[in-house]
Each structure stands twice: as structure tokens, then as C-alpha cells.
Amino acid sequence: MNKPLSITLENCAKTFTDGTRALEPLNLSIREGETIVFLGPSGCGKTTTLRIIAGLEEPDAGGKVLFDGEDVTTLPIEKRNVGMVFQSYALFPNMSVAENIGYGLKIRRESQAALRTRVSEMLGMMRIEALADRRIDQLSGGQRQRVALARALAVRPRALLLDEPLTALDAKLRDTLRLEIDTLLRRLNITAIYVTHDQSEAMALGDRIVVMEHGRVAQIGSPRDIYQKPATRFVADFIGTMNRLNGAVRNGVFTCRAGDMPWATAPADASEILFRPEDIQVTESAEGSTLRGTVAAAFYLGDRTRLFVEVGEKQPLVVESAARRDFSHGETVGLAIDPRGVLIL
Amino acid sequence: MRRETQRLILLLLPAGIFFTGFFLIPMADLFMIGGSGKTGWAAYAAILTDRNYFNSLISTLAVAAATTVATLIISGISGVFLQRHKFPGNAALVAMLTFPLAFPGVVIGFMVIMLAGRQGLIGQITQAVTGEKVVFAYSMAGLFMGYVYFSVPRTILTVMAAAEKLDPKLEEAARSLGASPLRVVRDVIIPGLKPAFISAGAICFATAVGAFGTAFTLATRINVLPMVIYTEFTLSANIAMAAALSFVLGAVTWIVLALARTAAGSTVAAAG
Amino acid sequence: MKNRWLFTLQLGFTLIVCAFLIVPVILSILAGLTVNYLVGLESGLTLRWVFEVWDGYRDTIFLSIGLSLACLAVTLVIGIPTAYVLAKRQTALGRVIEEMLVMPVAVPGLATALALIVTYGSLSGFRTSWAFILVGHVLFTLPFMVRSVLAVLSAIDLKTLEEGAASLGAGFIDRFRHIVLPNCRAGILAGSLMVVTLSMGEFNMTWLLHTPFTKTLPVGLADAYASLRLEIGSAYTLVFFLMIVPLLLALQAFAQPRLKKFVAEDDAT
Numbered sequence: 022m023n024k025p026l027s028i029t030l031e032n033c034a035k036t037f038t039d040g041t042r043a044l045e046p047l048n049l050s051i052r053e054g055e056t057i058v059f060l061g062p063s064g065c066g067k068t069t070t071l072r073i074i075a076g077l078e079e080p081d082a083g084g085k086v087l088f089d090g091e092d093v094t095t096l097p098i099e100k101r102n103v104g105m106v107f108q109s110y111a112l113f114p115n116m117s118v119a120e121n122i123g124y125g126l127k128i129r130r131e132s133q134a135a136l137r138t139r140v141s142e143m144l145g146m147m148r149i150e151a152l153a154d155r156r157i158d159q160l161s162g163g164q165r166q167r168v169a170l171a172r173a174l175a176v177r178p179r180a181l182l183l184d185e186p187l188t189a190l191d192a193k194l195r196d197t198l199r200l201e202i203d204t205l206l207r208r209l210n211i212t213a214i215y216v217t218h219d220q221s222e223a224m225a226l227g228d229r230i231v232v233m234e235h236g237r238v239a240q241i242g243s244p245r246d247i248y249q250k251p252a253t254r255f256v257a258d259f260i261g262t263m264n265r266l267n268g269a270v271r272n273g274v275f276t277c278r279a280g281d282m283p284w285a286t287a288p289a290d291a292s293e294i295l296f297r298p299e300d301i302q303v304t305e306s307a308e309g310s311t312l313r314g315t316v317a318a319a320f321y322l323g324d325r326t327r328l329f330v331e332v333g334e335k336q337p338l339v340v341e342s343a344a345r346r347d348f349s350h351g352e353t354v355g356l357a358i359d360p361r362g363v364l365i366l
Numbered sequence: 367m368r369r370e371t372q373r374l375i376l377l378l379l380p381a382g383i384f385f386t387g388f389f390l391i392p393m394a395d396l397f398m399i400g401g402s403g404k405t406g407w408a409a410y411a412a413i414l415t416d417r418n419y420f421n422s423l424i425s426t427l428a429v430a431a432a433t434t435v436a437t438l439i440i441s442g443i444s445g446v447f448l449q450r451h452k453f454p455g456n457a458a459l460v461a462m463l464t465f466p467l468a469f470p471g472v473v474i475g476f477m478v479i480m481l482a483g484r485q486g487l488i489g490q491i492t493q494a495v496t497g498e499k500v501v502f503a504y505s506m507a508g509l510f511m512g513y514v515y516f517s518v519p520r521t522i523l524t525v526m527a528a529a530e531k532l533d534p535k536l537e538e539a540a541r542s543l544g545a546s547p548l549r550v551v552r553d554v555i556i557p558g559l560k561p562a563f564i565s566a567g568a569i570c571f572a573t574a575v576g577a578f579g580t581a582f583t584l585a586t587r588i589n590v591l592p593m594v595i596y597t598e599f600t601l602s603a604n605i606a607m608a609a610a611l612s613f614v615l616g617a618v619t620w621i622v623l624a625l626a627r628t629a630a631g632s633t634v635a636a637a638g
Numbered sequence: 639m640k641n642r643w644l645f646t647l648q649l650g651f652t653l654i655v656c657a658f659l660i661v662p663v664i665l666s667i668l669a670g671l672t673v674n675y676l677v678g679l680e681s682g683l684t685l686r687w688v689f690e691v692w693d694g695y696r697d698t699i700f701l702s703i704g705l706s707l708a709c710l711a712v713t714l715v716i717g718i719p720t721a722y723v724l725a726k727r728q729t730a731l732g733r734v735i736e737e738m739l740v741m742p743v744a745v746p747g748l749a750t751a752l753a754l755i756v757t758y759g760s761l762s763g764f765r766t767s768w769a770f771i772l773v774g775h776v777l778f779t780l781p782f783m784v785r786s787v788l789a790v791l792s793a794i795d796l797k798t799l800e801e802g803a804a805s806l807g808a809g810f811i812d813r814f815r816h817i818v819l820p821n822c823r824a825g826i827l828a829g830s831l832m833v834v835t836l837s838m839g840e841f842n843m844t845w846l847l848h849t850p851f852t853k854t855l856p857v858g859l860a861d862a863y864a865s866l867r868l869e870i871g872s873a874y875t876l877v878f879f880l881m882i883v884p885l886l887l888a889l890q891a892f893a894q895p896r897l898k899k900f901v902a903e904d905d906a907t
């Protein structure tokens with residue numbers, strides 16, 4: 022196996038010929054062997070960044086792409102030796118599964134024997150031996166995805182680039198394949214860049230996540246950092262569910278329309294607090310609570326109930342309760358917030 | 367990327383050189399020659415000012431228009447019918463109807479002679495029945511017949527392709543609302559086929575205006591523009607007038623097709 | 639029942655149209671094989687007229703076959719790259735180029751031929767060779783090749799497929815050979831059939847472009863119709879039918895969606 026690659030982007034911006042500014046100047050270094058995930062809403066420039074790394078787009082003048090410190094900015098994709106998995110798979114309809122997987126080796130003029138060995142190795146790795154002679158249009162979505170991965174990996178690329186590889190699949194299959202990809206990437210110890218707009222995918226796969234917004238990086242960090250310490254409101258809202266309450270702090274008590282919340286370490290100037298659904302609980306009884314709201318909607322999910330609690334703010338609070346009881350619409354409930362989970366941005 | 371643009375330009379080059387050298391430049395030459403005759407640039411107006419040319423223009427346009435209308439009606443009825451009703455023998459009928467697809471104009475002319483010529487079928491039948499032999503191959507009527515013969519196969523194909531894409535649910539909806547078959551045709555089928563009709567009709571019209579082989583086979587006396595151009599060129603050696611007339615003829619057909627294309631949307635193919 | 643009645647009416651109409659198209663073909667085939675058409679079939683069947691045509695017009699047949707194959711070669715070589723470029727750049731400029739390429743089909747053949755004569759008529763070596771006719775045929779058939787290849791290329795996600803191949807290390811030549819050409823094979827085949835058929839039957843231009851030494855089959859047909867007896871004209875037509883019927887049948891197979899699918903599946907295995 023090749024030594025894993027480190028990738029550095031210096032000052033990479035992208036303006037398309039029609040004037041669309043897809044990417045603001047971006048600096049990023051990706052360490053060897055790490056899995057980095059680009060996460061962000063549609064149109065934020067994830068694919069564009071990936072394509073710049075792949076060599077399918079050139080950055081605007083002044084931008085530089087370095088592979089292991091070597092400038093590859095003007096090197097076309099076919100000379101970069103990166104594996105790429107496309108959202109639409111881009112499997113060649115004129116070739117069988119085995120021919121697709123062996124194509125990169127054929128281009129590299131590998132011997133027939135070496136080619137055959139490697140192809141069956143890849144078929145085995147993705148557990149699709151039985152499909153070797155199938156035509157592409159005889160494959161299911163999940164099978165196509167496996168072939169696309171096998172094809173990209175067959176040439177032992179220096180890095181693997183994946184652009185929303187699971188978006189076209191149904192939820193169940195997505196979970197299975199996500200696990201497989203995760204195992205694979207860790208086993209191969211390959212530098213991987215994974216584009217997605219699905220935050221749970223990003224959290225599960227990424228060593229680090231790059232959250233993007235309008236062509237800019239909003240935050241780079243480990244999944245835990247991104248979730249627990251979002252750097253901006255955008256990140257806080259985009260990742261997971263965030264509750265917010267407006268109010269003021271006086272004498273260690275945060276007061277808002279829903280009532281009072283004792284908070285010893287409260288900063289004096291906090292006027293809006295943010296917290297996750299798992300940091301707020303429904304108390305045993307409404308009477309004993311200083312913080313109260315009325316149930317606007319309750320969805321029984323089996324293991325818990327997801328409540329939308331009206332507290333006089335713009336958005337109702339999202340609260341998850343494991344209590345074995347029914348909640349009825351309009352019912353008043355008491356609430357308790359764990360101050361350790363409170364964020365101020 | 368720049369490299370790719372260069373490559374694409376390179377790939378376009380052979381066709382570009384061929385097309386410029388053998389079409390654009392000759393056409394420009396033709397245009398210049400058209401204005402170099404005795405009458406100068408007035409040659410381009412001759413098609414309107416000269417009584418004989420004008421008459422040929424009118425009869426050319428008339429026969430082309432008649433061909434278009436007749437072809438659209440015939441192909442509309444048979445095309446929709448064959449697309450809607452799959453019965454045993456359907457495929458054979460379609461095969462027969464599209465068989466003459468690539469007959470050249472001369473062969474079409476000969477087919478008309480077989481039907482309506484001096485030794486033709488219609489002549490024989492009418493002689494047997496009424497004692498009088500009906501022969502019309504060598505006239506405008508024969509030409510009309512030939513152009514319809516030429517246009518029906520390709521128009522039927524176009525109509526069938528368009529009818530296949532018509533949503534039968536629209537028709538069912540109209541029926542369920544109580545529309546009579548005639549109203550369904552008028553309100554659902556014809557509007558749905560309109561783009562196909564416009565494009566096929568335009569091609570029909572343009573071919574009928576510019577075709578030469580059929581008229582040539584039937585009779586040199588038939589007074590349509592292509593024949594006039596041919597006569598000017600070969601018999602009168604009036605190259606300038608021939609050039610001016612063919613340039614105008616070319617411009618007219620091209621404009622008809624371009625207009626139809628904008629009217630019917632970009633799906634129109636000038637597949638002739 | 640009203641629908642039944644309507645069905646019968648339409649079927650009858652369609653059968654009449656069919657007869658209109660097919661009866662003259664049958665008549666002319668018969669005429670080419672009867673001893674004396676005026677007398678009728680009673681005069682007996684013969685191949686005499688066919689042999690006479692073969693003796694007198696053999697050269698036109700070979701020239702037409704040669705021309706159509708040369709025409710095919712040229713349209714393949716310059717048409718496929720053009721279609722590829724138009725598929726890659728679906729811009730306003732691309733549409734203008736496509737529109738221009740179609741002009742020789744839209745403009746009457748007579749005008750194109752006159753234009754060629756006006757410009758190149760004085761190059762006598764060129765004017766009297768079959769290459770002069772070839773130029774006209776290529777102009778006329780090129781758009782059919784370009785369009786049928788372009789139609790297939792626009793239907794597949796060419797850009798992504800090429801990017802996929804490039805990511806595996808394939809340079810432009812490899813991509814063109816392994817990805818572009820195999821994936822537009824159906825379009826190339828359909829276009830080729832069209833080009834050969836059209837070139838074989840082209841008359842409008844050829845009549846002005848030909849010389850006594852470069853007579854094509856349709857030119858010979860026009861000669862025969864004008865100057866020889868009906869039986870010989872018919873026998874000649876019969877020869878023409880024999881040459882283009884296989885092409886037409888193949889073309890029809892492509893015009894029929896079901897058959898088309900069948901062919902596509904067949905050649906993929």
C-alpha cells in the first residue's frame with residue numbers, strides 16, 4: 022500500500038465562468054490517513070472543493086493545491102492518482118462489473134494476471150464476487166455503490182474522494198454502507214475526503230468535519246467539538262437540534278418567559294441561551310418547577326417521546342422524555358435544564 | 367479548462383474547414399454571382415417582378431402547401447390510429463407505410479408514373495370502367511401525388527413518435543368528463559400533436575419547395591421553381607439568374623424550417 | 639357499436655394509404671420482370687431486362703456503392719468529433735454550429751450544387767472526378783450523422799463518465815476510445831445506415847454535380863426513365879430496391895422503439 026497522502030489547499034477560491042462565486046479563498050490541510058468530511062447545505066461549495074482537490078476544476082489564480090507538499094495545481098486528474106466515487110457512480114455502461122473495476126489497471130498497462138488477481142481481490146473485499154460478469158444496468162443501487170468503491174480503490178489511489186456516495190440510496194442501505202465504508206477506510210488507512218449534507222453521516226465517519234456555509238468554512242473540528250462547541254450560530258443550527266431561550270441573568274438566575282432557571286456560573290451578559298434536547302428534561306410534576314411550558318405536540322417514538330413545548334418563544338422547545346406516560350396536547354409540564362449543556366454564542 | 371477548450375476546437379476543425387470551404391464560401395459566391403448578371407442585384411427581386419418567375423413561385427408554394435395539408439391529414443389519421451391500436455398485422459402495416467422512406471425523388475416520380483402515367487394502373491382501370499383513360503402523372507396533380515407519396519412515410523413516423531408520448535390519461539380524463547370522440551380529437555389529441563405537426567409540416571413544405579427529382583422525372587414542363595432554375599442553368603445558360611433564384615429558394619426553405627423550429631420548440635429535428 | 643365503426647373506418651383509410659404507397663412498388667417490380675408490360679403478365683416473366691440493366695448500368699451501381707462508403711468514412715471521421723464537441727458544450731454557440739450544419743439539408747440540393755459548381759467548377763480535375771459528388775453527399779449527410787450521435791451522447795451523462803475514467807488515469811485518447819465511442823455505438827450505427835441510404839439515393843445535387851463519367855445510380859435511373867422503355871426503367875428500379883431494401887429494413891429497426899431496444903440489448907451481450 023502507498024504511504025497515505027497529505028493534502029494542503031492554499032488560498033483556493035473558485036469563480037465559475039458565469040460569475041458564480043462558489044468558493045471563497047480556502048486554506049485547509051488534510052493529514053495523511055485521516056478521514057475528513059465536508060458538510061454543509063446544498064450549494065455551499067462542497068463539491069467544488071472536492072473537484073479542486075481531484076483536479077477536475079482549477080482554483081482561481083493564486084490558489085494552490087499541494088500533495089505531500091508538492092504543487093499539483095495544474096496537474097490534470099488523470100495524473101493525480103486519486104480515487105473518486107461519484108454521487109451518480111459514473112460506472113461505465115459498456116463494461117461489465119469486473120471490467121469496470123479493472124479499468125484503472127488496464128490504463129496502467131498492468132499484466133493480465135495482475136489485473137485479474139486485483140479485480141478478484143476487490144470483488145472479495147466488497148463481497149460482490151457473484152456480480153463480476155453482470156452489466157451495470159443489472160445492479161441495484163447498493164451494488165453499484167460497492168462497484169464504484171471497488172473501482173476507485175483497485176488502483177491503490179493515494180487518496181479517496183467521495184461525493185455524497187450514499188445520497189441516492191434508501192435509509193436502511195445507507196446505514197449498512199456507512200458502516201462498511203467506515204470499516205474500510207480505517208482498515209486501509211487511506212486519506213479520504215467525504216462530501217455529504219447528512220450530519221449523522223458526517224459525525225459517524227469523520228475524524229474531522231469541515232462545516233461549510235456559502236463557500237466559506239464555518240468550522241473545522243472533531244465531531245464532538247462541532248456538536249458540543251459550535252463556533253457559530255449557523256453551525257449550532259445546522260448540526261443536530263438546538264433549543265434557544267431569550268432572557269436575562271440576575272443573581273445567578275436566568276429568567277425568561279418560561280420562568281426561572283437557577284444557574285450559578287451564569288455570565289452576567291447572557292441574553293440568549295442555547296442547549297440540545299438531551300440537556301433539558303421534563304420534571305416529575307409541573308407544580309414543583311420554576312420553568313414551565315405547554316405541550317404543543319407529542320410524538321411517541323417507542324423508546325421515548327419527542328415533545329414540542331411552547332414557552333412563549335418564536336420556536337417551541339424540543340424535549341425528549343423517556344417517561345412511561347402519555348402527554349396530551351395543552352398539558353402544562355415542568356422543565357429542567359442542565360446548565361452544563363448551555364451554550365452562549 | 368483551457369486545455370480542454372483547445373482540444374474541443376481541434377476536434378471541431380475538420381468539420382469546420384470542410385463546411386466553410388464547401389458550403390459557406392460557395393454559398394457566398396453564389397450570392398455574389400446572383401447579382402452579377404445583366405440585371406445586376408435586381409435579379410434577386412426578379413422572383414417577384416418577373417411575371418413568369420412569380421407564377422412559378424406561386425405554383426411552387428401552392429403545391430407545397432397542398433402537399434403539407436394532405437400529408438398531415440393522412441399521417442395524422444393513420445399515425446395516431448397505428449399508435450393507439452395494436453392489432454395483429456400492425457407492425458406489418460407500419461413497415462409498409464414507412465417502406466418508401468428513402469426513395470429518391472426520381473424513383474418517386476416513377477412510382478407516380480406507374481400509378482397515373484400513360485401505362486399506369488389508374489389509366490387502365492378508368493379505361494376499363496369508363497372507356498376513357500385518365501392520365502395525370504405529367505402535370506401538377508402528378509407532382510402533388512409524388513410529394514405526398516414522398517412525405518407520408520416520414521411524417522407518419524414523426525406522428526407515431528409524438529402520439530406515443532401523448533398521455534392516454536388526458537384522453538381518459540376528457541372522456542370521463544363526457545367529451546365526444548370528435549371533441550377529444552379536437553381538444554386533446556391535436557393540441558398534443560401540434561409540435562410534431564408543425565415540425566413535420568415544415569419539413570414537408572420545405573422538401574416540396576426544393577425538390578427536383580420528382581418534377582424532373584415527370585415532365586420538364588411542370589412549372590415549379592426548381593425546374594425553372596434548372597432550365598435557366600442548363601438551357602439558357604443564365605447562371606446569374608439561376609444563382610439568384612436558387613439563393614432565394616434556399617433562403618425561403620431555410621426560413622420556413624427555422625420558423626417552425628422556434629414555433630415547435632427545440633425538439634424539432636430537420637430530419638428530412 | 640360506435641367505436642367498432644370508427645376503428646373500421648380508420649383501418650380502411652390506413653389500408654388505402656398503404657395501398658397507395660405499396661401498389662406502385664409492386665407494379666414496378668412486376669414490370670421489370672414481364673416480357674411486355676403493355677400486354678401484361680400473360681406475355682411471360684423474364685430476367686432479360688435486369689440483365690440489360692446490369693450490362694448497361696453496372697458502373698453506376700458500383701459508383702454509388704463506392705460513393706456511399708466513402709461518404710460514410712468521411713462523415714464518421716469528421717462527424718463523430720463534431721457530435722462530441724456539441725455534446726460537451728451545449729451552449730448557444732454549439733446550437734448555432736448545429737443549426738449551420740443542418741443548412742445543406744434545409745437548403746434545396748439544387749442551390750448547394752450550383753454553389754459548388756460556381757466556386758469549384760473551374761478546377762477541372764476536381765470537377766470531373768467523383769470526389770466532386772462526394773463533397774455534395776457529405777454536406778447533405780453530415781448532419782444526420784452528427785445528430786444521431788449527438789442524440790445518444792446527450793442521453794448519457796457523458797461528463798461524469800469521462801470524469802470517472804479520468805479519475806482512473808485515462809487520458810483523452812483512452813477516454814474517447816473506451817468510453818465515448820462504445821457508448822455511442824447505437825447512434826453511430828443509426829447514423830451510418832442513414833448516411834449510406836441517403837447517399838445511395840441522392841439525386842437533387844448529384845444531377846448537377848455528375849459528369850458523363852461519374853453517373854450514380856439515381857442519375858442512371860433518371861436517364862433510363864427518360865429515354866428507355868418502361869420495362870427497363872422498372873428493372874433498374876428493381877435493382878435499386880434490392881440495394882436499399884436491406885438498408886431500409888435496418889433503418890426501420892432503429893425507428894421502432896421495441897426493435898431498437900432489442901438491437902441494443904442484443905449487441906451489448
Ligand SMILES: Nc1ncnc2c1ncn2[C@@H]1O[C@H](COP(=O)(O)OP(=O)(O)OP(=O)(O)O)[C@@H](O)[C@H]1O
Pocket residue numbers: 037038039041042043061062063064065066067068069070218
Ligand atoms: N460549472 C458550474 N458553473 C457555474 N456555477 C456552478 C458550477 N458548478 C457549481 N456551481 C455553483 O457553485 C455553487 C457551489 O456548488 P457545489 O456543487 O460546490 O455545491 P455543493 O455544496 O456540492 O451542493 P450540493 O449539496 O447541492 O451538491 C452553487 O451555487 C452552484 O450553483
Ligand SMILES: [Mg+2]
Pocket residue numbers: 067068069184
Ligand atoms: Mg455537491
